[in-house]
Amino acid sequence: MSILETRALVKRYSSRVCPLNGLDLEIQPGEWISLTGVSGSGKTTLLNLLAGLDTPTSGQVNVLGRDLARLSRGELTEFRREQVGLVFQQFHLLPYLTALENVMLAQHYHSLADARSATDALVHVGLGERLDHRPEALSIGERQRVCIARALVNDPKLVLADEPTGNLDDVNARIVMGLFGALHRSGHTLVVVTHDDLFARMADRVFRLEDGKLLEVPRKVDERDWVEEEILHEIWSCTEKGISTTLEAMNLAHHVESLQAMDTLAATGQITVTGALLRLTRAGLPRARAAVRRHRIVERLFSDTFQVDGEEVHELAERFHALMPYGSVGPICSYLGHPKTCPHGHVIPPGDCCSDASDRETRLPQLV
Ligand SMILES: [Zn+2]
Ligand SMILES: [Zn+2]
Known part of the structure; x- marks a missing residue:
């Protein structure tokens, strides 16, 4: 069974603005999918629909066999908390909390605040030495890694990431890319929006959004x-x-x-x-x-x-x-x-x- 499926998915803002115009996409468990496309092509819109953060104009999003449109508000919140890890380009870290506390906060919403697994998640992204640092004391790359630790702390089946290397210098971008590589190896299903060609090509399949449609990009010969x-x-x-x-x-x-x-x-x-x-x-x-x-x-x-x-x-x-x-x-x-x-x-x-x-x-x- 696919872990995630969209059927004839449409998102229309007005008669002229229709970023997603009938998308069919099926993602298997453990697959890594890259979404590319020029800015404004609807990549973030699609990611938000997959995460249940936005509702489609028509069509369906099924995650783990459940139609997101049929879930109540409470069920949707629970679904996001239990099944999905979100990583954004903007970090959304609370400035007055330490790295450890920021990760534990995500657990708190998961009704399980456990310093040990939060610590493990931070060690996993290479920040074992930075547990007590607040965001301002962390580099940009380290902040992004805190966000990834936070997305992973509940061990979600599906990780959705929107330009996770977008704000990073080259070295930190490579580190975050490597982290996604390791996540893939450990069996997570990944959907990553990126404009970085190399990052996109690390995935199993690469798609480009263009004129409201999703096109699969063939592998390069190099x-x-x-x-x-x-x-x-x-x-x-x-x-x-x-x-x-x-x-x-x-x-x-x-x-x-x-x-x-x-x-x-x-x-x-x-x-x-x-x-x-x-x-x-x-x-x-x-x-x-x-x-x-x-x-x-x-x-x-x-x-x-x-x-x-x-x-x-x-x-x-x-x-x-x-x-x-x-x-x-x-x-x-x-x-x-x-x-x-x-x-x-x-x-x-x-x-x-x-x-x-x-x-x-x-x-x-x-x-x-
Ligand atoms: Zn050297
Ligand atoms: Zn070796």
Whole structure:
């Protein structure tokens, strides 16, 4: 059964203003959906309808099998409290309460004020050290993370977020994006309105609102680049382990795409393939190094900031390449204090931002 469904959903403000004109959308449990579109295209209107904060002109919103229009005011309030976590661009934190109290306030409406689970929620978003800080003493990015902790404290099935990175600088935006990645992994259903293309593409499906209609945006082809980089990364890793790189030794996710990518890498002189053996060339080295560095920095971000453990962290980093275009690697490296190793203990190739570049031992792949 779908967790959320709209049928012929219409929202009309006047004969001329009709931001939603017959939307049919079905979201499965655990799915992550991005909603994009120019400003004024009705993204926030749609999100408000899904949250039961607004009523449609016609059509239906069903959440967990219940038609929101049929709920009484009291039932609707209860539904929002129990089933939905809301994250807005504006923070709506109470200035005279601490981070912990702000999260506990959400619980209070949930009729369960429990400092322990509120603390857990804040630890989960990397704010374990900031429990007693008031909003004014928190950075903008930290405030947004308090809001996410607050949305999560009741463990809602559905998380609805409106431009959660909208007010954030690049580093904090990446952290919040990573947090959504971790939420997705833990099985939450996410509907995120965003204008950030990379953030949008982390989702399972991306939709664009245009002229009152919802269009599914096809995946971009540059995912092929990522498969190529995964292969370069695997060659690097095999070298570190002291084993020769063969197709069997590599831990590749997409078999057919990987074979195509191998051909491209060989044809462009970045690797050589001799029998079953893959080797990096001098030309392929810088790209391999950059790919390994980015992967391990993303791993550190997940493990240090969100306490994701070693088993999961590699997969998360693999899946959420989009979290970090190469331009963001330096700022995140600085934010993390220029880590020397990934959570698995492998050396992170240093970047221009790292002052200790010369004393890091990297075992370079044998070049051909
Ligand atoms: Zn690692
Ligand atoms: Zn650095």
